[in-house]
Amino acid sequence: MTDLVDRAREVVPGGAQTGLREQAFYPDDIAFASADGATMTTVEGETYTDYHLAFGPVVLGHGDETVDAAVRDAIDDGVLFGTATAPLEVEVAERIVDSLPSAEMVNFCNSGSEATYHAIRLARAYTDNETVLKFEGCYHGWHDYVDVNVYPPADQVGERHPESAGILDAAVDATEVVPFNDLGAVEAVFRERGEELAAVILEPIPHSVGCLLPDPEFLDGLETLCEEYDVPLVFDEVITAFRHSPHGVQRELGVDPDLTCVAKALGNGYPVAAVAGTEQLLSQAGGDNTDGVVISGTYSGNRVGLAAARATVDALAERDVQGHLTDLGERYREGLRDLMADHGVEGRVVGHRSIFSPQFGVTGEPRTYEDVVELDEERFRTYARGMRERGHFFTPNPFKRHHLSTAHGEEHLERYLADADDVLTEL
Ligand SMILES: Cc1ncc(COP(=O)(O)O)c(C=O)c1O
CATH class of the missing domain: 3.90.1150.10 (Aspartate Aminotransferase, domain 1)
Known part of the structure; x- marks a missing residue:
């Protein structure tokens, strides 16, 4: 095992695939070899109950038979077509439109970060503005548009805080950050720069810092201000959609965002994500793209992710x-x-x-x-x-x-x- 981790450190920065997974965060070296139901097993054969579930996607437990069988069936007919329309993408898009109250159209991608990236590009194109309003403690992915003021240290709360070296200053400049649940702070930004805003993006329930529950007046106020100024309201439901409910948390919170980002539990661990929203916003990406919004991706709509998504969404509805x-x-x-x-x-x-x-x-x-x-x-x-x-x-x-997953009891x-x-x- 130490040998494996030593080898990993030679060829992979930090010995693991993302910053938050680095071996340095674990008290002893650890490497998992397999997962099944509610458990994960290390290369040394120690089995743990898994409460991590890969940061949340695995809502039906590891290796759900229905989802895995659906993927196997789908790939028998090919993994990637990369052309025109394919039946599977229509079927999954229809399911998302039926499930998410605010969704009229859907574009697929492969990760939550891509979904928030596309959402912001759509919103910027629609408003012809650049500035995005986000909330401190909300994570929306790794790209420059949003990786700002997610986890600032206590003495830097409320100050300019890009989360990574190498982020464009211009992107940080184009991001307004206010405290979650602080409608007064949001109103102040709208009063001062409402005409310049491109989007308001939030995790409606910010689980990136455990759990902040939104005040109903805060969400109502956001919705009203966004309507008044015609600024798209973007719900990042990457964690919550399909995990908390197939309808996202937008239904239980009674808010209709203009755009919704979904990922994680949509595919029970398989890589699939989507930006969903109003026809007005999404249809900017249709047509020949000569003056519209480009949403692109070789692997977007691949059959592995979509077969998993179709089976996961159906399982969530049936069980x-x-x-x-x-x-x-x-x-x-x-x-x-x-x-x-x-x-x-x-x-x-x-x-x-x-x-x-x-x-x-x-x-x-x-x-x-x-x-x-x-x-x-x-x-x-x-x-x-x-x-x-x-x-x-x-x-x-x-x-x-x-x-937790359905395999936990x-x-x-x-x-x-x-x-x-x-x-x-x-x-
Ligand atoms: C709320 C939220 N949005 C966006 C993302 C980015 O998703 P991904 O890691 O799939 O790019 C995450 C990932 O943890 C997330 O929790």
Whole structure:
């Protein structure tokens, strides 16, 4: 194993495929070789209950038979056509239009970042403006348009904070950042520069920092301002759509965004994503593109992702997924809250439906990134390590979250809470 990680470090920066996965974040080297249902197994044969689920996509559990069989069937007829219309893309687009209340048309791509990129290009083309309004603590992918003020350190909250070296200054300049749930701050930007805005983009429930629940007045206010100034409202439902509900959270929150980005749970782990929205905005990408919006991608609409998406969306409609996951999520949250209280551990458990995050050293309902930034990172890492030693895997990043799938059930809950009881005693 050490040999494998040493080899990885020779040929892959940080020994893993993205910054957040780097070996450096794990207390001991770790490498997974397989996954099945609610578990993942390392190259050394240790099996863990998986609460990471690859940052969330795997809503039906690893290796769901229906989804995998659908992919196998589809690829028997070819993987990539790259021409004109194909039946599978029409079928999945129709399903998304039927599921998401605000969607009239759909364009496919392969990742959440591509979806937010396309959404912003569509919005910029529509408004002929450049400036995008986003919220601190919301992550919308790795590209320059949006990778700004996601996780600024406490002493830089509210200040200009590109998340990566190499980001264009002009892109950061074209991004206005305000605190989540702060309608006053949004109104101030609209009053000052409403005519210059190209889009307002948000995670309607920002799970990138655990879980911030939106005030209904905040969302109503955003919707009203966007309508008044004719600025597209973009919901980044990359985490929430199909995981929390096939209708996204937009239905339960009662907001009709102009554009919605979906990815992750749409394909139960297979790479597929989409930007969906009004015909007015999406149709800018049709035609011969000589003066319209270019949305492009060799692998967009590939049959692996689309077959997975069709089977996942159908499975979510046929099985009682949301009922099971919501109930289970609530029981994890309540169980963990009770344990933290019993052990006198300062902290809280935030979350919604199948997502939860224990956060140490902070209390009360978080409403903005500022309410999260000072959580006790070291304590979380100690908790993650203790739980991992007892067979439960989740990322040791304290701002991230646990996810549940339909493969998780009563036995996992009981074991998790019994082991959390132990670990919290040590904490
Ligand atoms: C809310 C949100 N938007 C966008 C993205 C980017 O998606 P991807 O990693 O597929 O590019 C992510 C990824 O974690 C996300 O959580």
